[in-house]
Amino acid sequence: MSAASRAPLTLAGAVVTTLLLSACTSGGKSGGSGGTGFVMGEDGIATVKKAERDTAPELSGATVDGKQLDVSAYDGKVVVLNVWGSWCAPCRAEAPGFEKVSQDLKADGVQFVGINTRDTSTKNALAFEEEQGVTYPSLYDPTGKLMLRFEKGTLNPQAIPSTLVLDRDGKIAARSLAPLSEEKLRKMIAPVLAEK
Template identity: 85%
Template sequence: MSAASRAPLTLAGAVVAALLLSACTSGGTSGGGGNTNFVMGEDGIATVKQGERVAAPDLSGDTIDGKQLDVASYKGKVVVLNVWGSWCAPCRAEAPGFEKVYKDLKGQGVQFVGINTRDTSTKNAVAFEKQQGVTYPSLYDPTGKLMLRFKKGTLNPQAIPSTLVLDRDGKIAARSLAALSEDKLRTMLTPVLAEK
């Protein structure tokens, strides 16, 4: 077999290997295995039963507008965490729907918090929120340190965008690793909001 005819086979092998590796990293564990206690729905939303959830890690720090924020201060509310970047096209697509749901539900004990990541300055992040009309706060996480605080085997954010729903006790109830429409976000949030 000539080198020219081996090249497509080598490329095909590399593509298959990359796909296999990426499939291994999107299943809800961050390098860990074992029983994760979550169920992946057909809609791509993973959920955990109320008694089997784990607490979200410490998610505190500076916001994109220079204020301090600690997600734990929202205990008692259902919290929607959305990981986003100003450079991310799917993040731009989902932002208007997130803002609409936030405005609809903030009076019902729901708080939204963004986690802006991989933006090299807050300037782009602030411009993104202004352009998209986002009014809820966003933590500034340029290097992804907050995302790395999630324990192995939990419903952790592994993609941008990712969305997590925390229950009123600050435990991770649901996760999506893809951009969400307004309807899918409401579908993800409604069961947790209904819990007592």
């Protein structure tokens, strides 16, 4: 293949890469009602009525610090899943608020779990957690395999960062595909935490 014929392919590859990476900073909003059972609020947070929620997939494996974690061990708690990467500036911006809310709501039965993705080694992920003061566990998912376990048409994580709130039954109650302020994060968790 000549250099001239490779140029369009290289350009196409660059465009696709740019679009994928822009999800980190754009806070793109995807979804809506359209028969999927979830509703997107003006704040970019999609929610599902309790009776219409899908069960989260099995999420387990090694954490960034080499331990084993199975999210199902937190059944009975509200679980906040945050998909992040050490290279993602919006992830860095939201991390201190996530840690603060995690500490504030721990006694109320809320468990935070990170899903670190696209980091080529745990070294960068561990440095991020130390720098940001993150104390809750994060599954290490460098190739995005855990993210792919979420069924299409559900409130699945589609961007970095993405945040999901699982109810006490392990069902997906809410999702944000944009970075969250501490205030928006609390607003996202509160209705699920209030459920009995």
